[in-house]
Amino acid sequence: MASTAKPRGTRRALRDILLFGVCGGLLITVLKLTEYRFLVVEHSVEIYGGLVAALFSALGIWLGLTLTRKKAEPSLPPTGPFTPNERRISELGITPRELEILGLIAAGLSNREIADHLFVSENTVKTHSSRLFDKLGARRRTQAVQLGKQAHLIP
Amino acid sequence: MASTAKPRGTRRALRDILLFGVCGGLLITVLKLTEYRFLVVEHSVEIYGGLVAALFSALGIWLGLTLTRKKAEPSLPPTGPFTPNERRISELGITPRELEILGLIAAGLSNREIADHLFVSENTVKTHSSRLFDKLGARRRTQAVQLGKQAHLIP
DNA sequence: ATTGTCGTCATACCTTCGGATGATTTTGGG
């Protein structure tokens, strides 16, 4: 199930980090085993335990920090004082219809309600929103709203 | 560990791993300190190292996450003039946890991601959000975000 | 006339959300 290729989105959670930690632990353990043959000291277990503990605790903290920092990272191009929304829109290749739908999504409407409001089918709304999410790099509508507001695409 | 590849629906979160790690770490430490001379097995080093590595990496991640989260919160007097409007909150009977989850929903996170951030199960997040929607009068999470911002519950 | 973009719609399939309900555990106050 987890091995099914995700075409887009690249969702990775804390589990992956934990898995990485476990793998790293195994790796270090192997490394330690090889080293253990030459360095048979009485307190090697405690020493190595403490070392590994400190190392991985630091690694974990670093990982957590970078992860949260990446999530707290706001807009992509903060360069310049101000870039008008239209520029960002054309940069992302967002069409007027998609922008319209983004506004309605931000207003808390469902796809069905948007479809009724625009007199189109729900499938059309889905298509637009799907392409919109793709251009915005969002995987959920809430995320699309968040990114859209950050990019000043919507008030 | 077992929870990295579990079927969807039921999943005990990282907390169990943490708890397991703590218990195992303590147990092994006590074992080491008291009578490890009798139980010196060849695998004890691997097990010990792996456990400590996993435990402390998880602990480090948790530390980094919670530290950054807590540090980001208490910024009321200096810069953030945002007051969560406690009157409205108590009027609606919204608990702190529900408010916290509302913020994460507004950040565009999925239930699963919120669960991972808060170290609880997805079911818990669903329960909280469900009650939150009930109190807010929202039917969708996008609507909850909208209403929450209107009521100045979230920035 | 060909090409490209946009808007429209559809089908199929999977994931995520949300409601309803019940239960247990933690926690703080009287």
Add this chain to the structure above:
DNA sequence: CCCAAAATCATCCGAAGGTATGACGACAAT
């Protein structure tokens, strides 16, 4: 200590959202 509120976790199930793919007509630009 006991109680109430809050928090946690679970299962079932339907609804909504999202992906992938294909198709068609309108329209503008080359």
